[in-house]
Amino acid sequence: QLQLVESGGGLVQPGGSLRLSCAASGFTLADYAIGWFRQTPGKEREPVSCISRSDGSRFYADSVSGRFTIDRDNAKNTVYLQMNSLKPEDTAVYYCAASPTAMCVMLLYEYDYWGQGTQVTVSS
Numbered sequence: 258q259l260q261l262v263e264s265g266g267g268l269v270q271p272g273g274s275l276r277l278s279c280a281a282s283g284f285t286l287a288d289y290a291i292g293w294f295r296q297t298p299g300k301e302r303e304p305v306s307c308i309s310r311s312d313g314s315r316f317y318a319d320s321v322s323g324r325f326t327i328d329r330d331n332a333k334n335t336v337y338l339q340m341n342s343l344k345p346e347d348t349a350v351y352y353c354a355a356s357p358t359a360m361c362v363m364l365l366y367e368y369d370y371w372g373q374g375t376q377v378t379v380s381s
Contacts, residue, residue, distance in 0.1 A: 266375030279353030295349035304363035
């Protein structure tokens with residue numbers, strides 16, 4: 258069974274940090290571009306970050322650039338999203354997804370596999 262599972266979400270104070278994990282089972286993440294997206298109630302799912310399959314290039318949304326870092330650990334078949342200097346506006350459900358494209362794409366329809374999401378709440 259092909260599956261993505263996110264973990265690492267929770268409640269954190271503004272300025273704090275969290276590291277989200279995206280673990281795959283049934284397939285190899287290194288064969289896919291991996292994206293992180295987030296969604297809040299009543300809003301569309303928006304792209305946050307992506308790491309390519311081909312050359313490890315990375316994309317970050319303007320709202321998180323300089324604060325978030327995406328990385329792979331192929332040996333663990335896991336992709337991470339390190340989130341620093343968190344702000345209340347980062348509060349959302351975060352999803353990871355896998356796309357067979359070589360380079361980063363941030364179009365939802367390009368992603369074949371999705372996790373169930375993990376809640377991140379930034380609040381004092």
